[in-house]
Amino acid sequence: MASLAFSPPPPPRTRVIRSASSAGERQNLFNRIAPVYDNLNDLLSLGQHRVWKRMAVSWSGAKKGDRVLDLCCGSGDIAFLLSDRVGSAGHVTGLDFSADQLSVASARQGSHWNSCHNNITWVEGDALDLPFLDGCFDAVTIGYGLRNLIDKRNAMKEIFRVLKPGKRVSVLDFNKSTNALTMVIQEWMIDNVVVPVASGYRLRDEYAYLKRSIAEFLTGKELEELAKEVGFSKAKHYEIGGGLMGNLVATR
Numbered sequence: 001m002a003s004l005a006f007s008p009p010p011p012p013r014t015r016v017i018r019s020a021s022s023a024g025e026r027q028n029l030f031n032r033i034a035p036v037y038d039n040l041n042d043l044l045s046l047g048q049h050r051v052w053k054r055m056a057v058s059w060s061g062a063k064k065g066d067r068v069l070d071l072c073c074g075s076g077d078i079a080f081l082l083s084d085r086v087g088s089a090g091h092v093t094g095l096d097f098s099a100d101q102l103s104v105a106s107a108r109q110g111s112h113w114n115s116c117h118n119n120i121t122w123v124e125g126d127a128l129d130l131p132f133l134d135g136c137f138d139a140v141t142i143g144y145g146l147r148n149l150i151d152k153r154n155a156m157k158e159i160f161r162v163l164k165p166g167k168r169v170s171v172l173d174f175n176k177s178t179n180a181l182t183m184v185i186q187e188w189m190i191d192n193v194v195v196p197v198a199s200g201y202r203l204r205d206e207y208a209y210l211k212r213s214i215a216e217f218l219t220g221k222e223l224e225e226l227a228k229e230v231g232f233s234k235a236k237h238y239e240i241g242g243g244l245m246g247n248l249v250a251t252r
């Protein structure tokens, strides 16, 4: 007589794909890449990211004595540029939700010897729920941050809330181009340069996420529309870095 014993089928073979689709997964991703983030940015952009960050700071309109906010500050590049710009009479707040990125920023602050980088405070917090009063900043910057936020509209509303009337936000990020050639070049660089280089650091999935995040991002026109919808009086998006990058400048 045939045995009635039932053996369940083996579980399907699964591959863990770190999709980074939730805020917690993204937080883990940025913690993982923190030790190599600065070096990889220099290597992958051939140092150009420093030029784009200077442009973003210049567009923010920050000046001596201002109180300014660098959102999604990561390891602090933009906050350090703002610090030089606002001087010792001003103050910079750098906010990020990755403790490991903030540790790198804080260590770099300690190692800067020739300027007033002691006018920076690092805050571990969520860009979607800012721990600041209404209208308390003279300028806000956010570099390579907005694209990584789950709720971009809410982020723009929060930025609008904490800015003083008449002041600006400068949003630097990858450009989601509508130009077919630029799109091809951007995707080619990520597939054939960025991801292979990052794979050498065992960060393949972390950098492969970049391509998807750009596809899910907003075009320059859409960013301008979003800024106007949440209340900004003026909004203009500039393509930079040969169209690979973009910078939205919006005035409250």
Ligand SMILES: C/C(=C\Cc1cc(O)c2ccccc2c1O)CCC[C@H](C)CCC[C@H](C)CCCC(C)C
Pocket (backbone or CB within 6 Å): 033, 040, 041, 044, 045, 046, 048, 049, 144, 147, 148, 189, 190, 194, 206, 207, 209, 210, 241, 242, 244
């Ligand atoms: C600035 C760069 C990356 C920032 C960055 C942003 C993110 O959201 C991430 C998310 C997850 C992991 C990592 C990151 C992350 O590193 C580097 C950008 C490199 C560009 C892809 C390529 C730059 C091309 C050229 C060498 C520049 C040529 C410019 C010329 C003026 C045409």
Ligand SMILES: C[S@@+](CC[C@H](N)C(=O)[O-])C[C@H]1O[C@@H](n2cnc3c(N)ncnc32)[C@H](O)[C@@H]1O
Pocket (backbone or CB within 6 Å): 023, 026, 027, 030, 031, 071, 072, 073, 074, 075, 076, 077, 078, 095, 096, 097, 098, 101, 125, 126, 127, 128, 142, 143, 144, 145, 148, 149
């Ligand atoms: C690509 S890095 C950019 C870092 C830095 N601004 C720069 O330009 O080099 C994106 C940063 O956004 C931070 N971030 C992402 N989502 C966030 C959120 N909801 N709140 C605060 N920080 C966030 C990440 O931890 C990460 O440090």
